[in-house]
Amino acid sequence: MDQVKKILNPKIWLIITALIHAVVGIISQTDWGDDPQVLIGGFMLLPSVWMLYIAFFIEGENQARLTGVIAGSAWVWFVIGCAMGLSWQIGTSDVMEMTFAENIPPLVIWGLTALSGVLHGNFQNLLSGESQ
Numbered sequence: 001m002d003q004v005k006k007i008l009n010p011k012i013w014l015i016i017t018a019l020i021h022a023v024v025g026i027i028s029q030t031d032w033g034d035d036p037q038v039l040i041g042g043f044m045l046l047p048s049v050w051m052l053y054i055a056f057f058i059e060g061e062n063q064a065r066l067t068g069v070i071a072g073s074a075w076v077w078f079v080i081g082c083a084m085g086l087s088w089q090i091g092t093s094d095v096m097e098m099t100f101a102e103n104i105p106p107l108v109i110w111g112l113t114a115l116s117g118v119l120h121g122n123f124q125n126l127l128s129g130e131s132q
Contacts (some may be wrong), residue, residue, distance in 0.1 A: 008116035010067040011055045017071060017113045018051035025106065047074065061122050068117025075110040078103055 022045055029042035046069065054066045080086075081098035089095045100107070 005119050008112065008119055010064045010113075010116045012065055013071075014051045014055035014063075015114040016047040017109050018055070020109055022048040022050075023091035035049050038096050061120070061125075064115070064117045065123070066119035068114055068121050068123075071117060075107065075114050077088050078110060082107075095102040 024040050026044050026048075031037045032041070051067075052069060053061055054070070058066060079096075082100045082103055085097060085099070086094050087097040
């Protein structure tokens with residue numbers, strides 16, 4: 001278990017996920033000449049800012065707990081979107097449909113990031129009132 005906890009360091013996973021989310025998920029896929037895409041793309045970059053703040057300015061159990069909350073909620077939303085087969089479109093771009101097959105990479109990345117937070121968050125101490 002110690003080796004798994006070492007690999008799943010919340011700070012490292014926050015940085016990895018923030019960069020992948022920003023560059024691959026938003027920046028490279030947005031048509032920056034289309035106002036609706038700029039508006040939504042800019043808003044969708046906010047979680048990367050939050051994750052980088054948590055990675056560099058918060059430490060310990062609080063960092064891990066925030067990692068679990070941010071990444072866990074994103075992972076759950078991907079699962080819900082895929083399970084419901086939701087689709088979305090920005091501007092005149094093609095309609096994108098959420099499927100599990102197409103969303104394996106983000107599900108894995110967000111899932112491992114959330115798991116890193118859960119493993120390091122000492123939630124049992126939080127529930128018993130013994131947290132830092």
